[in-house]
Structure formats: structure tokens, C-alpha cells
Amino acid sequence: MTGTATRPLLFLDVDGPLNPYAAKPTRRPDGYQTHRILTPSMAGQPLPMPGRRKPLRVWLNPDHGPSLLALPYDLVWATTWTDEANEWIAPRIGLPELPVVQWPRPRQDGPGGVFWKTATLVEWAAGRPFAWVDDEVTDLDVAWVSVRHRAPALLHRVDPRHGLRADDFTALASWAVAMI
Numbered sequence: 001m002t003g004t005a006t007r008p009l010l011f012l013d014v015d016g017p018l019n020p021y022a023a024k025p026t027r028r029p030d031g032y033q034t035h036r037i038l039t040p041s042m043a044g045q046p047l048p049m050p051g052r053r054k055p056l057r058v059w060l061n062p063d064h065g066p067s068l069l070a071l072p073y074d075l076v077w078a079t080t081w082t083d084e085a086n087e088w089i090a091p092r093i094g095l096p097e098l099p100v101v102q103w104p105r106p107r108q109d110g111p112g113g114v115f116w117k118t119a120t121l122v123e124w125a126a127g128r129p130f131a132w133v134d135d136e137v138t139d140l141d142v143a144w145v146s147v148r149h150r151a152p153a154l155l156h157r158v159d160p161r162h163g164l165r166a167d168d169f170t171a172l173a174s175w176a177v178a179m180i
């Protein structure tokens with residue numbers, strides 16, 4: 001394997017890939033643990049006085065952190081949780097603090113239905129190869145990236161009913177190996 005500087009980035013969404021929110025509420029997928037999380041931004045006010053909203057039920061799989069760290073990528077949060085992913089998600093799945101993509105406002109999809117995250121991620125990657133796991137990427141995003149990002153990119157849709165599974169990790173590992 002070559003040095004860190006040549007590793008592709010892996011942009012990580014939370015809701016969908018790590019939290020399979022679309023699974024049947026009564027059937028938590030195997031391997032997941034239930035967390036009830038109310039972050040300051042969800043509560044709309046700083047701690048210690050949350051309580052304007054109920055905590056969000058979040059399913060997380062503690063195997064995901066080690067599995068992601070084993071991949072030959074530099075991991076980056078690409079989620080609406082933004083900085084709160086480092087505090088509320090990372091420790092629960094065994095990830096260290098990671099760089100965080102900050103999003104512009106408003107969060108509106110681009111012309112033709114390009115996902116609102118897409119342009120920001122291409123900018124953030126700044127010409128580095130990247131993979132991106134998200135439940136909301138579509139062929140529109142693949143096409144958009146292919147003409148605006150000079151390096152290779154893998155936009156990998158994850159089913160939010162299942163979250164990241166063995167096949168997804170295999171696809172990510174294979175792509176990175178081909179890249180390096």
C-alpha cells in the first residue's frame with residue numbers, strides 16, 4: 001500500500017449508511033444497538049436545557065467503526081450531523097474524531113435535481129479521488145461529478161433500510177485497491 005497522501009477520501013453520511021432509519025421500527029437490523037440522542041442542535045438550544053424535542057432513536061453498529069478504519073481511505077464526515085457526528089456518533093461506533101464537511105445554506109438541491117451535498121463534496125475533495133456513501137445519491141449526482149471532478153469518484157448508494165453491509169465494504173475496498 002502506498003502512503004496516506006495518496007489514499008482516497010471516504011465521505012460518510014450518517015442517516016442511511018450508519019443509521020438504517022428506514023428499517024421497520026419493530027425490527028432493528030442485526031448487529032445494531034439502539035441509542036436515543038438529543039443533540040444541542042436538535043433541541044434548538046444549548047445544553048443543559050434541551051427538551052423541546054424528543055430524542056432521536058438512532059441505530060448504530062459498533063462493528064462499523066473498525067470496518068471503516070480498516071479500509072484504505074481517509075474518512076470524512078459528510079452528514080447533516082456535521083460536528084455533532086464527532087461527539088455523538090463516532091464514539092458509539094469506535095471511530096476517532098474525523099474532519100467534517102460544513103454545508104452552505106440554504107440546503108437546496110441543484111438544477112435538475114442534483115443533491116445539495118454534491119457540489120460541496122466535489123469542492124472539498126479538491127481534485128482528490130473520493131468515494132461517498134449516502135442513501136440519497138442518484139445517477140444525476142454521478143453524472144454531475146463525472147464532468148466536474150477530474151479524479152475518480154465512487155458514489156455508492158446505501159439502502160437506508162439496511163445500512164452499510166458486507167457487500168458495501170467489499171465494493172469500497174475493491175474500488176480503493178483499484179485506485180492505489
Ligand SMILES: [Mg+2]
Nearest residue numbers: 013015016135
Ligand atoms: Mg442520509
